[in-house]
Amino acid sequence: MHNVRAIFRREFASYFATPLAFVFIVIFLLLAGVFAFYLGGFYERGQADLTPFFTYHPWLYLFLIPALSMRLWAEERKSGSIELLMTLPVTAWQAVLGKYLAAWCFAGVALALTFPMWITVNYLGEPDNGAILAAYIGSFLMAGGLLAIGACISATTRNQVIAFIFTVVICFGFLLSGFPLVLNLFKGWAPQAVVDAVASLSFLTHFGSISKGVIDLRDLLYFGTMIAAWLAANVIVLEMKKAD
Amino acid sequence: MIEISHLTKRYGALTAVDDISFNVEAGQVLGFLGPNGAGKSTTMKMITGFLSPTAGSIRVCGHDVEREPIAAKSCMGYLPEGAPSYAEMSVRAFLNFIADVRGLSAQRRRARLDDVIERLGLAGVLEQVIETLSKGFRRRVGLAQALLHDPQVLILDETTDGLDPNQKHEVRTLINAMSKDKIIVISTHILEEVDAVCNRAIIIASGKILADDTPQALAARAPSGRLDDVFRQITTGAKPAREKEVAHA
Numbered sequence: 001m002h003n004v005r006a007i008f009r010r011e012f013a014s015y016f017a018t019p020l021a022f023v024f025i026v027i028f029l030l031l032a033g034v035f036a037f038y039l040g041g042f043y044e045r046g047q048a049d050l051t052p053f054f055t056y057h058p059w060l061y062l063f064l065i066p067a068l069s070m071r072l073w074a075e076e077r078k079s080g081s082i083e084l085l086m087t088l089p090v091t092a093w094q095a096v097l098g099k100y101l102a103a104w105c106f107a108g109v110a111l112a113l114t115f116p117m118w119i120t121v122n123y124l125g126e127p128d129n130g131a132i133l134a135a136y137i138g139s140f141l142m143a144g145g146l147l148a149i150g151a152c153i154s155a156t157t158r159n160q161v162i163a164f165i166f167t168v169v170i171c172f173g174f175l176l177s178g179f180p181l182v183l184n185l186f187k188g189w190a191p192q193a194v195v196d197a198v199a200s201l202s203f204l205t206h207f208g209s210i211s212k213g214v215i216d217l218r219d220l221l222y223f224g225t226m227i228a229a230w231l232a233a234n235v236i237v238l239e240m241k242k243a244d
Numbered sequence: 245m246i247e248i249s250h251l252t253k254r255y256g257a258l259t260a261v262d263d264i265s266f267n268v269e270a271g272q273v274l275g276f277l278g279p280n281g282a283g284k285s286t287t288m289k290m291i292t293g294f295l296s297p298t299a300g301s302i303r304v305c306g307h308d309v310e311r312e313p314i315a316a317k318s319c320m321g322y323l324p325e326g327a328p329s330y331a332e333m334s335v336r337a338f339l340n341f342i343a344d345v346r347g348l349s350a351q352r353r354r355a356r357l358d359d360v361i362e363r364l365g366l367a368g369v370l371e372q373v374i375e376t377l378s379k380g381f382r383r384r385v386g387l388a389q390a391l392l393h394d395p396q397v398l399i400l401d402e403t404t405d406g407l408d409p410n411q412k413h414e415v416r417t418l419i420n421a422m423s424k425d426k427i428i429v430i431s432t433h434i435l436e437e438v439d440a441v442c443n444r445a446i447i448i449a450s451g452k453i454l455a456d457d458t459p460q461a462l463a464a465r466a467p468s469g470r471l472d473d474v475f476r477q478i479t480t481g482a483k484p485a486r487e488k489e490v491a492h493a
Contacts, residue, residue, distance in 0.1 A: 006344030010330070010337075017373075032485045080328035084389070087292040087324070089317040180351040244293055 003090045009100025015106050024068060028110045031060055048125025050143045053117050054211045058175050058204055061146050066167035068107060069150025070160045072099050072237070077158035086242055093233045100151050100185065100231060107143040111136065137211030141223040142203055146171050147231035155237040171203075178202030181220030210224075245269055246291065246397060246427060251288050251300035253451075258288045262287040262451035263300070268444075270396075273423045275442035275459065276431040279479050283451040284431040285325055288401050291429070292322040299401035305396055318346075325402050327386030331375035335385055338374060339392060346393040362420060380411040387415070398428045404437060416440045435471045439463075449479040459469075474486055 031163065036042045040052020076082035077190075086097060095149040121127045150167040157163050176182050178199045186195050206219045246268040253261040261283040268274050280282050289295040291302055293309045294318060302309040307316040329338055339360070342354045363369055368378060374385060383403065390398060399417075404412045412465040419428060419441045421479040430442065438445050438459050445462055455462060455478055459471060466473035 003345055006341060010333070010341045011345070013337070014330065014332055017309055039424070079327055079331065080324065081330055083289070083294050083324040084322075087294050087317060087320075087322045089314045089347075090345060091314065165347050242296075 002096040004101070007085075007090065007095055008102045010106060011099050011102035015102075020071075021106070021158060021233060024064065024106075025110045028064055029113060031064075032056070032114055033117075033177045035060065036102060048121045048127040050121055050132050050135060051112070051126070051211075055074045056206060057139045058142065061098040061143055062168060062175060064173055065143060066164045066171065067152050068103055069147050069167060070154055070163040072103060072151045073155035073234075074157055074160045074163045078160075082242070085149065086238075092238045096231055096234045096238065100148065100234075102145050102177070103147050103151065108140055111140055111143065114125060128213065134213045134215050135211040137215065138219075140220065141210070142152050142207045145174075145203060145223050145226045145230075147229040148234070149174065150228045152234040152237060155234050156241070169221070174201060175203045245305065246429070247303040248287075248291070250299055251287065251290060251302060253283075253290060253295065253296045254298045259451050261290070261297075264448070264451070264453050265300075266453065266456060268427050268429060270427055271423070271426055272444050273419065273428045273430065273442045275438035275445040276448065277433065277435070277438060277445055277475065278431075278448040279433065282449045282479075284448060285401055286451075287320075287448070288399050288429070288431055289324075290485055292305075292320060292399055294319055294324075311360050318340055318393075319395055320397045320399060321390035322399045323383075323386045323395065323401060323403055325405075327383045329374050329382065329385060329389065333375065334371050334373055336370040337375075338385065339388060342389045342392050349391060356394060359394075363391070364388045365414075372374065373448045378392065381412070382405050383407060383415075387418070396426060398422070398426055400428065400430045402431055402433075404432065412437070435475055439471060447475065447478050454478045 014109060015024075035056035036050075036053035040055060042223045065212065073082070086092075121132075122129070146167075149170055150163070152172060153167045153170065154160075154163040157166075173182060179202070183195060183199055186198055190198075200222075206222045209216060210219050247269070249265045251261055251264050252259070264283075273456070276284050276287070286295065286334060291304065292296050293313045296310060304316045305319040307319070309316045330341075333341070334396055339357060343357065344366055348356060361370065364387055366381075366384060374382060377385065382440065383406075387400075387403065404415050407415065416437065419430070422428065423441070423443075430437070432438065445457065445459045446453055447454070447462075453464070455474075462474050463469050466477060475479045
């Protein structure tokens with residue numbers, strides 16, 4: 001456990017040692033605001049809730065989360081520090097978990113810094129704060145799911161750009177897997193059970209139901225399983241391919 | 245103690261390390277010599293548990309590296325080739341991170357940090373970010389990292405490569421000072437280094453051990469009495485140069 005904590009601390013601090021943290025947080029807050037106010041019509045709707053704000057989170061994450069996750073392992077491979085890390089007395093699981101949790105917490109910090117939005121709606125009206133809290137939890141879980149995908153893909157390459165592009169593509173597939181764009185790929189040939197299974201993997205559907213204010217055990221289970229499965233894949237990738 | 249038996253590493257059709265076996269006892273400073281691509285680094289990466297062998301086994305301090313990797317890694321210090329580290333960290337933060345992962349208690353950590361900082365002359369650069377350091381200092385930070393938990397076994401891959409003569413001298417002095425009760429394995433292709441610090445030398449080429457002896461005994465194999473000539477003779481099969489023989493005579 002002290003190993004996970006040590007790796008977590010190092011990793012978390014490293015975001016703030018470079019301009020990465022600053023750039024990421026500023027861009028995230030800026031885009032989150034722009035989407036909510038211009039595309040979402042935050043004021044024009046005349047309703048005191050954060051729906052227009054949360055609606056665009058999946059699309060914001062689609063590009064920003066891969067930017068966060070791409071460096072997780074690809075950078076270690078590129079600089080050779082992976083050889084140092086993997087010859088220290090830590091297991092692959094501890095390393096994967098420490099790094100992943102650091103990235104997830106960092107995303108959580110960026111998300112928490114959107115609190116002025118919450119203050120604004122409370123100033124303007126009387127929103128359902130329980131629903132807003134649920135939506136924040138849903139957004140955080142979705143960020144965690146996408147980060148787990150990104151962490152695993154980052155471990156397969158030493159090139160951060162490749163990690164970024166593949167992560168965007170795969171995250172896009174998982175976001176939209178409940179929609180015709182993805183489902184039509186399966187409908188022609190796969191049995192209905194497979195189509196339904198693919199549809200149930202959609203981030204958007206699960207995020208949507210949580211952000212309406214209903215925290216269902218099934219949605220929590222979905223995100224938990226998703227994260228665990230991708231992190232397990234991350235460990236397998238690392239053990240199979242430690243060098244180069 | 246390091247026990248290596250029938251160690252083999254294949255990459256597809258290429259055999260990087262070909263069925264090598266040897267033991268290293270406490271108090272030995274083993275120079276691992278060979279031309280580039282001989283399999284030195286691959287062997288060291290397998291000893292330290294970074295690469296898995298295709299066949300054969302390695303035991304370090306009585307622990308099988310494949311089966312009990314954490315126990316084996318705990319008793320080793322390793323400086324990989326090129327001394328990789330986390331470039332954006334300060335020297336102090338980096339060493340603290342290593343101390344965390346090595347699980348040093350607060351008291352021991354302070355003593356060990358003081359010791360490696362003093363031995364490697366890092367006091368002046370503690371707050372500096374690693375990527376702004378010169379190559380020599382980065383190498384020293386790498387060594388400090390490897391020595392931090394005072395390991396029984398020290399694996400150093402091309403530690404003095406690219407250092408200036410003064411820095412090389414310092415590193416050698418350091419190794420000599422530590423060599424009494426530890427096992428130290430140094431890979432190098434600088435032969436004078438072997439003379440300076442090692443009490444045993446293994447010459448390896450194309451993944452096979454070609455010679456295993458003390459540096460003095462090895463050097464005596466060439467008529468010129470020079471390790472360079474023995475090395476060339478063994479690794480290329482070349483005859484010793486004529487004029488050197490005459491000069492020696």
